[in-house]
Amino acid sequence: MPVAGGGEERQQIMAAIRRSEHRSWQLWLIATLVILALTLTVIGLNTPQLTDEIELAGQAKTYLLSLSALILLFCGYILRTNSTLGKLRLEVVLKEVEKAEVQSLLRKIQEKSNELLKVNDRLEREIAQRNLAEEQLSYVAHHDPVTGLPNRQLMLDRIRQSLARLPWWKRQMAVMYLDLDHFKRVNETLGHSSGDLLLRAVAERLTTCVRQGDTVCRLGGDEFVIVLSDMAKAEDLPIVAQKVLDSVAKPFVVSDHELFIGLSIGISLFPNDGEDAETLLKHADAAMYRAKDQGRNNYQLYSPELNVMVRERLLMETNLRHAVNRQEFTLHYQPLFDVHTGRIISTEALVRWQHPEAGMIPPIKFISLAEELGLIVPLGEWVLRTACLQNKAWEAAGLPPIPVAVNVSARQLKDASFPKMLARILSETGLSPDRLELELTENIMQDYDRAATLLAELHIMGVGISIDDFGTGYSSLSYLKRLPIHKLKIDRSFVSQIATEKDDSAIVAAIITMAHSLDLKVVAEGVETQAQLDYLAALQCDEAQGYLFSRPLAEKDVTKFMAERFAQQT
Numbered sequence: 001m002p003v004a005g006g007g008e009e010r011q012q013i014m015a016a017i018r019r020s021e022h023r024s025w026q027l028w029l030i031a032t033l034v035i036l037a038l039t040l041t042v043i044g045l046n047t048p049q050l051t052d053e054i055e056l057a058g059q060a061k062t063y064l065l066s067l068s069a070l071i072l073l074f075c076g077y078i079l080r081t082n083s084t085l086g087k088l089r090l091e092v093v094l095k096e097v098e099k100a101e102v103q104s105l106l107r108k109i110q111e112k113s114n115e116l117l118k119v120n121d122r123l124e125r126e127i128a129q130r131n132l133a134e135e136q137l138s139y140v141a142h143h144d145p146v147t148g149l150p151n152r153q154l155m156l157d158r159i160r161q162s163l164a165r166l167p168w169w170k171r172q173m174a175v176m177y178l179d180l181d182h183f184k185r186v187n188e189t190l191g192h193s194s195g196d197l198l199l200r201a202v203a204e205r206l207t208t209c210v211r212q213g214d215t216v217c218r219l220g221g222d223e224f225v226i227v228l229s230d231m232a233k234a235e236d237l238p239i240v241a242q243k244v245l246d247s248v249a250k251p252f253v254v255s256d257h258e259l260f261i262g263l264s265i266g267i268s269l270f271p272n273d274g275e276d277a278e279t280l281l282k283h284a285d286a287a288m289y290r291a292k293d294q295g296r297n298n299y300q301l302y303s304p305e306l307n308v309m310v311r312e313r314l315l316m317e318t319n320l321r322h323a324v325n326r327q328e329f330t331l332h333y334q335p336l337f338d339v340h341t342g343r344i345i346s347t348e349a350l351v352r353w354q355h356p357e358a359g360m361i362p363p364i365k366f367i368s369l370a371e372e373l374g375l376i377v378p379l380g381e382w383v384l385r386t387a388c389l390q391n392k393a394w395e396a397a398g399l400p401p402i403p404v405a406v407n408v409s410a411r412q413l414k415d416a417s418f419p420k421m422l423a424r425i426l427s428e429t430g431l432s433p434d435r436l437e438l439e440l441t442e443n444i445m446q447d448y449d450r451a452a453t454l455l456a457e458l459h460i461m462g463v464g465i466s467i468d469d470f471g472t473g474y475s476s477l478s479y480l481k482r483l484p485i486h487k488l489k490i491d492r493s494f495v496s497q498i499a500t501e502k503d504d505s506a507i508v509a510a511i512i513t514m515a516h517s518l519d520l521k522v523v524a525e526g527v528e529t530q531a532q533l534d535y536l537a538a539l540q541c542d543e544a545q546g547y548l549f550s551r552p553l554a555e556k557d558v559t560k561f562m563a564e565r566f567a568q569q570t
Contacts (some may be wrong), residue, residue, distance in 0.1 A: 177287065178264070180224075194255045264297065266285060267299060441468055465486055
């Protein structure tokens, strides 16, 4: 019989079989007693009155007694057989129960096994996802998001690992600190997305310049570091540095623009220049600034004297920030003269830093730093306002009205609010726009479209526009015929040897001829001798400026100087 199997059912079946056996033995006992009673009755053992009426022969009594015994034996056999069959049935039932229990147990084991497999699969997926997330977090924490190079933290860790083993091997390690020259111009002219593309391209080239065990990392901005972790001799450093310079010197094509960019590299060496990561990095940084001071796009090795230069630069930065806030600046003015008549044509405003301790500091020592720090914008606005006020004051004092020229950096012109700021200054000071000239460098032409829009707006305002240091900047001259430019100022480097060097005189002559053909005035800067002036006059140069006429003078002195010259001219 089919059995579902189970401990409780098994107990119920065994109890039912035991009850069946118990009833069978009860029936056998009752039957035995009945037969025994009948037998005794028949043979007269138990009822004498019956035996008196019925006379039986001894054989019949014996027969009946034997028959009763046989019947009892037969009933016992039947009961015994029934008991054996019951036991067999019990064994069969128990086996079926055990089989069902085993099958049930196997099904439960299979179900639990399937559940465990599912849990195991889920755990494996979760562990894999967690490991992937940890790897991603570790990568993000130790790599630059723009270039994918190791960041400062990973770089310092690798330097420390190298420093731990180098003394045992008696080897050297070099740290090269790299800074892209004029990278800000790319961001300002083409946008930060193009700047990021350029950074990635530079990172790829730098990686090809080093060995597999070396490290190239990006610190941030336009600064990179190369760690040469195992060097046999310091003499190999110049070879590697020049290889890096040559690699980056090749043009980059970014957003359909061909870009050229240089590198300033500073190098420190373990153990000569430091025995820990921070010191080596600091000294390489100092050497990098030395490379910038030496004209950029070169490499410099660290020397102890550089620490003094770095401290001076940091002090200069701090003092310059304070100077802008405290307005420690003043303007000097240098007149410009007509080459043929000697009359004053205009005057140029030149900013000076009146340091409370160091005294008068010329612009060559702080203007480039002000541009790097972004201080040139507020400083330039102050210069424009002060020059306009001063020119208006000269007019009010009765001096003949002449333009005042103010130098404007490319950084100032990239400020979208520059035209509005200039219009506001002219309005507030009351100076006529034709009494103001803006001297720009050729570098603004690198973004021609923006320069054209800006210069057109300034031209509509009525201010004069001249190109300063002409011949030393932008290589294309096509902008001269397209943009509203009024003057070209020939750089002093061409004027200084004009009377003695044929090449310089040929260049100056070509510039004057070209400018006049475009209806542009020409100003020669740095005129210091009469021979230079005579030569310029022979070349039909229009205006001249330099120590031959006057040095840059303070407001009081230049006012007196111009009043005397104007009096002589009348």
